Amino acid sequence: MLTNSLVELDRRHLVHPVSSFHGHEARGVRLLESAKGARVTDAQGHELIDGFAGLWCVNAGYGHESVVEAAAAQMRKLPYATGYFDLGTEAPIRLAAELADRSPGDLNHVYFALGGSDSVDSTIRFVRYYWHAKGQPERDQFISVESGYHGSSTLGAGLTALSAFHEGFGLPYPWQHKISSHYVYRNPIQGDQAIIDASVAELRAKIEAIGPERVAAFYLEPIQGSGGVLVPPKGWVKAMRAVCSDYGVLFVADEVITGFGRCGPLFACADEEIVPDLMTTAKGLTSGYAPMGAVFMTEHVYQTIAEGAGAKAVGHGFTYSGHPVSAAVALEVLKLYEGGLLENGVKMGQRLLAGLDGLRDHPLVGDVRGRGMLAAVELVTDKEKKTPLPAELQPATRLFDRAWEQGLIIRSFAQGIFGYAPPLCCTEEEIDMIVERTRRVLDLTLEDPEIRAVL
Numbered sequence: 089m090l091t092n093s094l095v096e097l098d099r100r101h102l103v104h105p106v107s108s109f110h111g112h113e114a115r116g117v118r119l120l121e122s123a124k125g126a127r128v129t130d131a132q133g134h135e136l137i138d139g140f141a142g143l144w145c146v147n148a149g150y151g152h153e154s155v156v157e158a159a160a161a162q163m164r165k166l167p168y169a170t171g172y173f174d175l176g177t178e179a180p181i182r183l184a185a186e187l188a189d190r191s192p193g194d195l196n197h198v199y200f201a202l203g204g205s206d207s208v209d210s211t212i213r214f215v216r217y218y219w220h221a222k223g224q225p226e227r228d229q230f231i232s233v234e235s236g237y238h239g240s241s242t243l244g245a246g247l248t249a250l251s252a253f254h255e256g257f258g259l260p261y262p263w264q265h266k267i268s269s270h271y272v273y274r275n276p277i278q279g280d281q282a283i284i285d286a287s288v289a290e291l292r293a294k295i296e297a298i299g300p301e302r303v304a305a306f307y308l309e310p311i312q313g314s315g316g317v318l319v320p321p322k323g324w325v326k327a328m329r330a331v332c333s334d335y336g337v338l339f340v341a342d343e344v345i346t347g348f349g350r351c352g353p354l355f356a357c358a359d360e361e362i363v364p365d366l367m368t369t370a371k372g373l374t375s376g377y378a379p380m381g382a383v384f385m386t387e388h389v390y391q392t393i394a395e396g397a398g399a400k401a402v403g404h405g406f407t408y409s410g411h412p413v414s415a416a417v418a419l420e421v422l423k424l425y426e427g428g429l430l431e432n433g434v435k436m437g438q439r440l441l442a443g444l445d446g447l448r449d450h451p452l453v454g455d456v457r458g459r460g461m462l463a464a465v466e467l468v469t470d471k472e473k474k475t476p477l478p479a480e481l482q483p484a485t486r487l488f489d490r491a492w493e494q495g496l497i498i499r500s501f502a503q504g505i506f507g508y509a510p511p512l513c514c515t516e517e518e519i520d521m522i523v524e525r526t527r528r529v530l531d532l533t534l535e536d537p538e539i540r541a542v543l
């Protein structure tokens with residue numbers, strides 16, 4: 089009864105993010121009730137494995153009492169303190185210091201936002217300010233990568249390269265440019281080095297076409313997430329960084345998904361052996377227990393902005409920048425990562441990838457890829473031709489529903505790609521369940537008459 093009335097209230101009043109409004113009304117909300125570790129329970133009492141950690145964010149897993157205690161203690165003591173007017177409090181200061189200590193190179197300065205989108209927006213504003221401070225305000229052109237995702241706020245959504253975020257919104261802006269994705273599986277160019285060389289040539293050509301003196305910054309995700317978990321060839325990120333250094337273009341790494349153990353280390357840039365000029369993080373920063381994002385800047389970027397502003401205020405800030413409760417949560421979550429979760433994530437990530445790799449023999453599996461606890465299985469109807477599932481069969485909802493029925497939550501991308509980002513706390517048994525349930529979903533999909541008709 090309660091469930092029915094909630095479904096009805098949701099239908100009437102709650103606007104869901106990135107959804108077809110009418111499609112959602114027709115399907116109705118799926119109500120989640122509680123969670124522990126890597127498992128969530130819905131309103132009917134069914135237990136599911138959360139193979140996607142919420143929205144690739146609950147990296148530490150659900151139900152950590154120490155995190156709840158840290159938030160409650162901070163709320164009791166001081167629920168809010170602004171960072172305006174030279175004010176501050178312990179938790180965000182300690183968090184900034186702990187993060188700076190662990191970040192690549194001299195990314196020593198941290199600006200706190202509320203999530204990933206406003207972290208990206210903050211970098212766009214800081215980049216513009218930086219070039220003004222350097223006396224080169226004409227550097228106002230930005231480049232990002234096709235299939236990339238950099239959030240849903242207006243400026244960042246233009247750097248995002250997914251059509252649903254542009255169509256009807258008047259985006260991208262003319263100053264937002266794109267280069268092709270590496271998308272190894274579907275790249276007409278074959279071979280890691282050939283793909284790297286082609287991307288280097290394309291980025292150089294793009295910078296030259298815009299005019300090197302006009303280009304402000306280049307953005308990438310170390311692994312593209314929302315575009316379908318696209319893992320670049322080893323060395324691709326480093327090669328892109330080198331092009332930016334050549335032209336003096338700022339290099340921004342968006343680690344909103346890849347950060348905080350998702351791909352193994354605390355930051356994926358460490359694996360790539362690069363130091364970005366700016367870096368964005370969110371999601372795993374608080375493991376989804378509270379909203380928060382963090383923008384990192386190198387010493388040089390920070391000092392240039394500081395000197396440019398002089399005694400004037402740099403006019404960028406939010407009421408909730410450095411929220412003490414979110415900061416207290418992040419400090420506690422960091423302890424969990426370093427208390428064994430990162431290590432477990434590396435082991436479980438290897439098991440997950442090996443398990444998914446074992447699905448390659450399935451007639452519907454075209455590709456398996458991933459790094460750490462971030463992975464994807466790409467479905468095709470013809471392996472030779474790499475034919476994607478037809479869009480009219482709505483693979484995203486069809487496959488999501490089927491997985492749900494098997495007690496598995498995965499990300500189901502529109503192109504017929506399963507995305508995996510399980511909590512780092514998963515046990516071996518849970519990883520094996522994710523793989524087994526995926527096989528069952530694939531088998532059931534193969535029996536689906538509408539899918540059979542297009543094989």
Ligand code: PMP
Pocket residue numbers: 203204205206208237238239240309313314342343344345370371
């Ligand atoms: N950047 C990347 C790489 C992301 O994956 C996301 C979210 N999926 C964002 C930015 C935006 O983060 P948020 O949804 O917290 O605003």
